[in-house]
Amino acid sequence: xxxxxxxxxxxxxxxxxxxxxxxxxxxxxxxxxxxxxxxxxxxxxxxxxxxxxxxxxxxxxxxxxxxxxxxxxxxxxxxxxxxxxxxxxxxxxxxxxxxxxxxx
Numbered sequence: 001x002x003x004x005x006x007x008x009x010x011x012x013x014x015x016x017x018x019x020x021x022x023x024x025x026x027x028x029x030x031x032x033x034x035x036x037x038x039x040x041x042x043x044x045x046x047x048x049x050x051x052x053x054x055x056x057x058x059x060x061x062x063x064x065x066x067x068x069x070x071x072x073x074x075x076x077x078x079x080x081x082x083x084x085x086x087x088x089x090x091x092x093x094x095x096x097x098x099x100x101x102x103x104x
Contacts, residue, residue: 029057
């Protein structure tokens with residue numbers, strides 16, 4: 001969300017995590033302002049979002065409740081089971097620590 005400074009600050013960390021862990025984890029971004037089309041593309045470009053983005057609200061897509069605060073990070077198993085919901089900005093290091101808990 002463009003009104004969420006922690007969300008904007010978190011994006012480079014998500015990108016760094018994504019780039020370092022492409023073979024172990026899939027990172028997807030979602031804009032909770034429900035932007036679509038050119039408006040969404042412009043925001044992705046403006047905030048230099050360099051991870052894949054989904055257009056469907058993950059809450060609706062997976063049947064989860066809308067987070068009470070942003071940024072929100074959802075950790076899923078490869079089978080799609082939600083195992084953690086993190087509220088607040090994450091770093092590459094914090095995400096790598098979480099990933100290590102679930103690696104076989």
